[in-house]
Amino acid sequence: EIQIQSAVFLKSYVLKTLRTSGSFLRLGLHDTQMTADDVLLMVEGLHRAQCLRHLDIRSNKLAGGIAGNLGNVLGKIRGLQQLSLVSCSITNAEADVLANALVEIQELKALDLGCNRIGSAGARSLANALTKIFATRGLDSLDLRNNMLGDYGATTLMHAIACDKEAPSPNTNEDVRSETCSMNSSKLRTLNLSLNGIGPDAAAEISSCLPYLASLTSLNLSSNMWLDRGVEELSLGLEMCQALSYLNISKGSFGDA
Numbered sequence: 001e002i003q004i005q006s007a008v009f010l011k012s013y014v015l016k017t018l019r020t021s022g023s024f025l026r027l028g029l030h031d032t033q034m035t036a037d038d039v040l041l042m043v044e045g046l047h048r049a050q051c052l053r054h055l056d057i058r059s060n061k062l063a064g065g066i067a068g069n070l071g072n073v074l075g076k077i078r079g080l081q082q083l084s085l086v087s088c089s090i091t092n093a094e095a096d097v098l099a100n101a102l103v104e105i106q107e108l109k110a111l112d113l114g115c116n117r118i119g120s121a122g123a124r125s126l127a128n129a130l131t132k133i134f135a136t137r138g139l140d141s142l143d144l145r146n147n148m149l150g151d152y153g154a155t156t157l158m159h160a161i162a163c164d165k166e167a168p169s170p171n172t173n174e175d176v177r178s179e180t181c182s183m184n185s186s187k188l189r190t191l192n193l194s195l196n197g198i199g200p201d202a203a204a205e206i207s208s209c210l211p212y213l214a215s216l217t218s219l220n221l222s223s224n225m226w227l228d229r230g231v232e233e234l235s236l237g238l239e240m241c242q243a244l245s246y247l248n249i250s251k252g253s254f255g256d257a
Helices: 007-020 036-046 065-074 092-104 120-136 150-161 174-183 200-212 227-238
Strands: 002-004 026-029 054-056 082-084 110-112 141-143 190-192 218-220 246-248
Touching: 036 065, 065 092, 092 120, 120 150, 150 200, 200 227
Parallel strands: 002 026, 026 054, 054 082, 082 110, 110 141, 141 190, 190 218, 218 246
Antiparallel strands: none
């Protein structure tokens, strides 16, 4: 396990360590103020890190070509299981570049893209990747807290996670509904879409996807703008999330519009 929290050691230490040892499992590069050149050095080393399972490079700016360089190598680390890109100044453009790499990471289980600037266009790119991922293997955890998804971005992602299935009618027999959702459910266990400017108009679509998240145990939808009518819509889908043990919809601007 290697963790670096100072930019002073980045160029010399990363190159030396990654070039000589590809056997470590975890690499943390927190708040190291990486430049484009630094990322190139890291990427060169990561080519050898086929045993890497957990990569955390939070609080580094990955704007522009830096994201492209990183995306080129991420897809080649097939055994990577956890990826954290929290507070990395990722916008729609960077999300589009990184989305292509995510599909290639065959063992990816947990993805944290919290505290970035991903909007509806970036959500569309991620949704295209997630559609492929959930159709073949799925994720255990997805965190997109504190972005700018909005209604369109949130609903687009939810359809991708639910494999774009049409939810059963509320009038369908309960046993049939449960069996249908169980047979076609997503494997996602933890989902965080808090603080994303999602409003009540998106609630019905999100609710229609929830029955297909049968493995979901933790759902955070807090600090959005649900209002009372949005919560009412969400409750219809939440009734089908039988595995859910943690739900947060606090700070939802409750009341009438």
